[in-house]
Amino acid sequence: MPRPRYPSLFQVNTRVYLSEHAAGLAHPATLDDIPDRALDEWVQAGFDLIWFLGVWQTGPAGRRVSKSNSEWLKEFHQILPDLRPSDICGSCFAIQDYRVHDEFGGNEALDRLRQRLGNRGLRLILDFVPNHTALDHPWVSEHPDYYVWGSKKQLAAEPHNYCRTETSEGELILAHGRDPYFAGWPDTLQLNYGNPAVRQAMNRELRRIATQCDGVRCDMAMLVLPEVFERTWGIAAEPFWPWVTKTVRDEITDFLFLAEVYWDLESMLQQQGFDYTYDKRLYDHLHEMHVPPLRKHFLTSLNFQDKLVRFLENHDEPRAAAAFSPETHRPAAIITYLAPGLRFFHQGQFEGCKIRVPVHLRRRPAEPVDHALAEFYAALLECVRVPVFREGEWRLLECRPAWDGNWTSDCFVAYSWIGKDGERSLVAVNYSDHQSQCYVVIPWIGLEGQMWQLSDRMGAVVYERSGDCLAAQGLYLDMPAWTYHVFDVHETGKHRVGGDIRITTHKTVIPWHNRGRRSWVEPNTAVTNPVWPAR
The missing domain is CATH 2.60.40.1180 (Golgi alpha-mannosidase II)
Structure with a gap:
């Protein structure tokens, strides 16, 4: 089906969704157990793209890290006071293999879900994590040269960024995947994009993923840009995105690429083949509640704005109902979702959930529904699906x-x-x-x-x-x-x-x-002693 100029996307936390759905079943829920009525509701809400977060296979190494990291455990207990060991499933971004998780029914269950979505005109979006793999990915033992190596000196100075790992070449010191402004993710290992074999291998992975879905949301896509990668690791790298987006589209013309991107690199990634890039600038301006820079943001070219992902929350950001006051939440949503671009909505947003669920957990706490907010979003979604918008x-x-x-x-x-x-x-x-x-x-x-x-x-x-x-x-x-x-x-x-x-x-x-009282002044009416707020 033709894609609208300004589509809407709904993000589903697959683990949480299936965990909640299993409560009404006599067995653990798989992708086959997602009811048709849920898919029909997404169609009725006007969504075009459904992003199932975290469908890929993760391994025991990631779960061990999630269950032993004291900082993470503290957050888990705050979110789930009745936390159980089974609630911790490891980060869905510590991917062991790009095949659908065994617990979710495997690749065959995803194929059936995609068919059901496609029958309703819905497109399936899945994750692609270009920067790193899980600690127990097969490449660690088979191709240790795919990873960034460290030294004993670096391990001693930055134990949060490096670790000792057993490989086919013996014990090596490898780097954890990381954002250059933060400590490494201890359940991951950093891929070396200075190695041409890595780019080839990730290209093959992405082409395989592209046969299973209609688009990918690329996690922290800017980290593998040559200038960012070299600044982070001191290793020169060739461009990856222009080549891989073209390679995939040579085979699947309408395949979608969405980039999580920050640091004002949105335009660069759009030019390198991405259909849509995160618009964190608008999100930040709305939080700052200062309109002039917000309006200035909207003065950028429409070609650029058409490719921006407008959002108020996602799995990384605080819940909108918690980050915005009840007074500011609604006008912020009007500004966000009636602007041009891709409209991004998140599971639990419409009900007014306030607790962000870490990607390490399969369960979320019970929260009351904010019925007034739900009514607001129902009306807003009616607007968003009107053809003019x-x-x-x-x-x-x-x-x-x-x-x-x-x-x-x-x-x-x-x-x-x-x-x-x-x-x-x-x-x-x-x-x-x-x-x-x-x-x-x-x-x-x-x-x-x-x-x-x-x-x-x-x-x-x-x-x-x-x-x-x-x-x-x-x-x-x-x-x-x-x-x-x-x-x-x-x-x-x-x-x-x-x-x-x-x-x-x-x-x-x-x-x-x-009218009983004047809250609007009639045009062409003289205004005497006007009063307005102090600047």
């Missing part, structure tokens, strides 16, 4: 001061969407802790001479506005703290001279002069 043309809108000296226009984020059939939508968010006012500049042609109705998909408010006024001045907004509108915009008829501009709330027309 999946296929339309997006544009960031200018927000001008409502009057001289009122700086609160800087607190707005607004964009417009125009669909293929002329549908028009306008998104506006006051991303601040105070009332704010602005004029949103509407760049659409053909506004004049018509009356226009703006109906909020996320609420009951409906505005009627003169197209002449919208074209000349823009849309006036006076919005309370942390509020938002997702307007459908339609013509309602010819403009009447002296015609009434009205606000409709709960579908009841309320003329302006009959």
